[in-house]
Amino acid sequence: MKHKLLIPCLLLLCFTLASAQEGTSPPEDTLLFDSASLPAPVTNLVAEDTDNDHGHAITLEWQTSADDGTGKQSVTMYEVFRWVPDLMTRIPALRDTLDYLKLRTGESWSEPEPGSRTDSIHNVFASLDDAALESKLESLEQTISQAIKGLPAAHATYPEDGEWQQVAVAPAGSATAADVGTKEKDSPDYLPDYSDFYYRVDAVTADPTIRTSSEIFGPVQSYGQWFNTGRLAVSVFVLVFGFFTVFFVYRARRGADLYVRPLAGIEAVDDAIGRATEMGRPILYVMGLGTADQIATIASFTILGRVAKRVAEYQTKLMVPAYEAVVMAVAQEVVKTAYYDAGRPDDYDEDIVFFVTSLQFAYVAAVNGLMLRELPATNVYMGKFFAESLLLAETGAVAGSIQIAGTDEIAQIPFFIVACDYTLIGEELYAASAYLGREPILLGSLKAQDWAKAGVIVLAIAGLILSNLAIANDWSWASAIIDLFRVVD
Amino acid sequence: MRRSTLIVMIVVLLLFVLSWIFKANALSAGEDNYIARGFLITFAAFLTLAVMSFLYQDNPFYKFAEHLFVGISAAFWMCMGFWTTIVQNLIPRLSTSLADFFQVPQQAGGLEPFFFTPVILGILLLMRLSPKGGWISRWPLAFIVGTTAGLNFIRYLRSDFIKQISSTFVPLLGRQWEGIGPFLSNLDLSATGQLVVLISNWVVFLGVFCGLIYFFFSKEHKGAFGFGSRVGIWILMITFGASFGYTVMGRISLLVGRITFLFRDWLGIIET
Numbered sequence: 001m002k003h004k005l006l007i008p009c010l011l012l013l014c015f016t017l018a019s020a021q022e023g024t025s026p027p028e029d030t031l032l033f034d035s036a037s038l039p040a041p042v043t044n045l046v047a048e049d050t051d052n053d054h055g056h057a058i059t060l061e062w063q064t065s066a067d068d069g070t071g072k073q074s075v076t077m078y079e080v081f082r083w084v085p086d087l088m089t090r091i092p093a094l095r096d097t098l099d100y101l102k103l104r105t106g107e108s109w110s111e112p113e114p115g116s117r118t119d120s121i122h123n124v125f126a127s128l129d130d131a132a133l134e135s136k137l138e139s140l141e142q143t144i145s146q147a148i149k150g151l152p153a154a155h156a157t158y159p160e161d162g163e164w165q166q167v168a169v170a171p172a173g174s175a176t177a178a179d180v181g182t183k184e185k186d187s188p189d190y191l192p193d194y195s196d197f198y199y200r201v202d203a204v205t206a207d208p209t210i211r212t213s214s215e216i217f218g219p220v221q222s223y224g225q226w227f228n229t230g231r232l233a234v235s236v237f238v239l240v241f242g243f244f245t246v247f248f249v250y251r252a253r254r255g256a257d258l259y260v261r262p263l264a265g266i267e268a269v270d271d272a273i274g275r276a277t278e279m280g281r282p283i284l285y286v287m288g289l290g291t292a293d294q295i296a297t298i299a300s301f302t303i304l305g306r307v308a309k310r311v312a313e314y315q316t317k318l319m320v321p322a323y324e325a326v327v328m329a330v331a332q333e334v335v336k337t338a339y340y341d342a343g344r345p346d347d348y349d350e351d352i353v354f355f356v357t358s359l360q361f362a363y364v365a366a367v368n369g370l371m372l373r374e375l376p377a378t379n380v381y382m383g384k385f386f387a388e389s390l391l392l393a394e395t396g397a398v399a400g401s402i403q404i405a406g407t408d409e410i411a412q413i414p415f416f417i418v419a420c421d422y423t424l425i426g427e428e429l430y431a432a433s434a435y436l437g438r439e440p441i442l443l444g445s446l447k448a449q450d451w452a453k454a455g456v457i458v459l460a461i462a463g464l465i466l467s468n469l470a471i472a473n474d475w476s477w478a479s480a481i482i483d484l485f486r487v488v489d
Numbered sequence: 490m491r492r493s494t495l496i497v498m499i500v501v502l503l504l505f506v507l508s509w510i511f512k513a514n515a516l517s518a519g520e521d522n523y524i525a526r527g528f529l530i531t532f533a534a535f536l537t538l539a540v541m542s543f544l545y546q547d548n549p550f551y552k553f554a555e556h557l558f559v560g561i562s563a564a565f566w567m568c569m570g571f572w573t574t575i576v577q578n579l580i581p582r583l584s585t586s587l588a589d590f591f592q593v594p595q596q597a598g599g600l601e602p603f604f605f606t607p608v609i610l611g612i613l614l615l616m617r618l619s620p621k622g623g624w625i626s627r628w629p630l631a632f633i634v635g636t637t638a639g640l641n642f643i644r645y646l647r648s649d650f651i652k653q654i655s656s657t658f659v660p661l662l663g664r665q666w667e668g669i670g671p672f673l674s675n676l677d678l679s680a681t682g683q684l685v686v687l688i689s690n691w692v693v694f695l696g697v698f699c700g701l702i703y704f705f706f707s708k709e710h711k712g713a714f715g716f717g718s719r720v721g722i723w724i725l726m727i728t729f730g731a732s733f734g735y736t737v738m739g740r741i742s743l744l745v746g747r748i749t750f751l752f753r754d755w756l757g758i759i760e761t
Contacts, residue, residue, distance in 0.1 A: 234651060237650065238646065259708075259709075261706050261708070261709055261710065263706075292633055293638070293641070294641075295641060298634060326630070329614065329617060330630050332617075357563040365555040365558050369547065372547040414729035414732050414736070428704070431706050452650070453705055457698060460697060463657065464658055467660065485651055486655055
């Protein structure tokens with residue numbers, strides 16, 4: 001009896017559960033996404049050539065989605081798509097084949113790893129002999145070259161024969177992105193100039209399948225600009241500085257007395273050379289680790305010329321250990337010219353300037369040894385110095401030499417100050433070359449620098465007052481003037 | 490050579506050999522090439538001590554280390570210059586057959602005849618070895634110095650000059666100045682607090698102003714101008730003092746590295 005009742009009860013329970021199952025419908029908004037559940041699209045999409053560049057880049061701006069950071073389908077990022085013609089998508093594969101053929105026809109060919117990309121290409125060309133491979137290589141190079149040339153025409157076929165490719169991503173809240181390519185035609189990122197590009201921006205939610213595309217914008221072309229207006233301030237300063245230089249050089253050439261305040265370190269050079277002569281000891285001139293293209297080294301050449309000329313006149317011994325080959329060559333020319341100018345060409349010896357090594361601490365070891373063995377009366381350090389500055393100056397002090405140093409390397413100036421008798425700080429090094437030479441060009445450029453510094457002081461004070469007033473009164477025009485000094489890299 | 494020097498050299502040589510034997514013996518349990526490895530560690534320790542002996546005075550051991558260091562480094566950089574600059578960078582751009590000969594990968598973009606320019610300049614530079622054509626070597630030198638000076642002019646003007654001006658445009662009263670009352674009541678000594686920002690902005694402005702006066706060469710530093718110049722040199726000296734202390738700490742870490750090598754790798758006193 002009990003069993004007869006149990007069966008209908010179980011059937012009833014199953015029916016009830018089944019009914020309940022059917023009745024448990026999910027909330028309407030999670031069922032499937034219809035148009036109402038998609039995020040709002042970005043609007044007012046505008047794409048234009050990126051300004052102040054060499055081309056190959058497009059800048060996009062848009063108004064963010066209404067669901068950016070809000071709403072049920074909150075936008076988490078924006079994906080930028082560009083329409084790319086099939087021809088452009090085929091080029092990377094052609095390049096892979098070209099690379100394979102170059103490897104195969106070269107000396108360093110070895111069998112590729114099974115299953116690799118090269119292996120799959122190798123399977124196609126494995127049976128070809130060398131002549132056929134060379135022929136293939138040549139024709140493929142022509143094909144790629146023609147394909148690159150045909151890219152602008154291929155872009156003009158929009159919307160036929162192409163696809164949308166993601167080219168940039170911007171986080172939620174952004175209203176701008178850049179599609180930056182390269183001008184290198186061999187690069188997979190090559191972006192041809194003067195080609196019609198079409199863009200769209202997708203507002204994407206946390207679920208990347210739930211997204212809304214914007215309206216398509218195009219065509220837009222990239223191209224390079226002749227002038228970078230972001231560097232307008234630089235060009236103005238170059239012109240002003242150039243004018244000052246020409247003006248003061250002209251004045252110096254006409255015999256105007258251009259005053260330069262005495263620099264203790266430079267005044268001491270002549271005394272130090274005299275001391276070396278009296279003591280019958282050499283003078284050691286160290287140009288540091290700079291290369292011939294660095295300003296400090298160039299200034300050092302001028303000072304070396306002056307020192308060498310005085311040394312030639314006094315018939316004292318000069319030693320110039322060089323760290324770099326080109327610096328050595330220039331220094332030899334400078335010293336040679338100085339000996340000729342002093343009227344003592346016969347005293348010039350090629351070994352006055354000699355190469356040591358291009359390794360920093362090996363150079364220091366050699367120069368330190370030189371100091372203790374030759375015991376120079378005067379050590380002159382002028383140029384670019386790094387961690388070796390204290391090692392050199394300390395050894396010179398131990399050897400009892402008078403030491404005069406000058407560098408524009410700020411981190412090394414303290415070491416020279418503590419260990420040398422005289423130190424030229426930063427720009428004093430450049431001024432020293434003009435002060436010693438008294439040549440119109442150097443004096444004129446020094447005067448121009450001083451005027452430029454005066455201009456900096458005036459501009460700094462004016463800009464400071466203006467920026468403070470702009471902050472206090474919220475003057476946008478003042479901020480615009482200040483922005484002129486913000487140099488775009 | 491003096492007798493005392495000879496005795497010291499023999500003693501050092503004996504110590505070197507003893508150290509080598511002990512080090513090789515210590516390494517024999519765990520390393521295959523323990524004799525060679527023992528020699529290298531002992532030799533490195535010897536060179537370290539030889540260089541450090543310079544602190545006492547110039548001596549034959551320092552001279553040995555110096556000449557070894559200079560000779561090896563000069564040869565090393567010459568080889569590096571040839572293999573990295575000429576073979577790896579230049580040849581693949583100029584000749585496929587030479588690239589194959591040196592077994593270096595060819596340039597992806599094909600040959601670049603433009604790179605014959607540095608070759609020609611390099612050859613002209615070597616003309617200085619010729620007694621009659623030495624003057625020709627001045628042309629590449631002029632090219633190197635002239636072009637780089639021109640390029641650096643623009644770079645320095647941008648980074649050191651104009652950016653320096655714009656960096657001086659700092660708010661002297663802080664960004665949100667609401668009067669002396671709120672300023673004093675909200676006095677904050679943290680690095681981002683208004684007082685610290687205000688002081689730092691004034692230091693930036695006065696430092697630049699007085700520093701530029703110091704580096705003004707066309708006027709004698711007397712009177713008010715001289716006062717500004719003296720303030721400028723004080724600011725520079727304080728900066729140099731801070732930089733000195735910071736760099737010396739870095740150098741001490743180098744010394745610690747060498748001492749660690751001697752006591753751990755060589756003598757084995759410090760545990761790894």
